[in-house]
Amino acid sequence: MKTLIFFLTVFTAFPALAFDNDTAGTSGDVLRILLPAAAYSATVVNNDKEGAKEFLKSFSANIAATYSLKEFIKKDRPDGSGDDSFPSGHASMAFQAASFLQERYGRMYGMPAYALAAYTSWTRLAVDEHDIEDVSVGAALGIASGLIFTSPSGKAVLFPLIGRHTFGLSFSARW
Template identity: 30%
Template sequence: MQQLRTQILFFFLFLTASSTVFSQNVDIKLLRNLHLDRNQNLDSSFEVVTNSAVPVSIAAPVLMYSIGLIKKDSTLKHKAIFIGEAFLVNAFITKALKVAVDRDRPFDTYSDIDPVVSSTGKSFPSGHTSIAFSTATSLSMAYPKWYVIVPSFLWASSVGYSRMHLGVHYPSDVAAGALIGAGSAFATFKINKWLNKKKYKKIEGVK
């Protein structure tokens, strides 16, 4: 458990360091290049992509668990629970950081950033991105096959890009969201592994 705590601590130290790499000037310059010079014909497509983050992330574990119930497949149900747990862990961490960092949205600070979609709440980190990467990472860990990993991360990356294309997040918000999402899934996996090991030790009578 101590090793897990150390890994989580290093993860958040890395997250903090990575977010400071982007100075505000670099951040807004990158966003302007992506948002102001975007192909506006793709706005509706990226709006669909960005709106898919929450429904897909909720539907994936619910659908998997439902199929597991119907087929009486305990392995599938356990994988569904893991993906759902990663989603909840990620949501808690993301919400806590939004409150702690308290960063305004780019369109609240810069008048030339005109968002394509409405977004409320604070900017750092990107919640849509963190949710998508949490789902992509947990799915990839549950099913470590290229035909799961590649589409999952392509979708998650598209969600992250869409947040900048639509003008509602800085690049550093998206980068942090991706790290938090992937880290949440990894931490959830490690915690489950540790808890299961403790459970089996108790069952076997091993101290």
């Protein structure tokens, strides 16, 4: 519950700050680092050595893929500040962390992290560093690296399932 409250507090604070480009850019820069740091910290807090290994594999693969593409493609940024626009490193790092948290620890960690990752991507559009293609591909790379290298923690998870014509509980466990 403390984790959820923390993520909700951070998530609701950033949009209020993002009314000018300087603040939006700064908050995106911070979240690009904060989300992966939080994901790795979750492995430490949960004494999850296997999760830490999976995070590092996922993070490393994501960084290698993202920066290899940047170097190979050399797409100009919308604001003209460089030729390393594609894909967005901010989006790939933020979504890699969110994907890892969702896969490893479930929705309580994953959903707030995905919301913050989406906000991080939006900041890149707001400051004209990227276009929608850049952040979309960055997000896809991050999510893919999280899915490929991450397995569920093995803890049982019970969460509500609510749909338009359905409701109930969903139980997930690994044994």
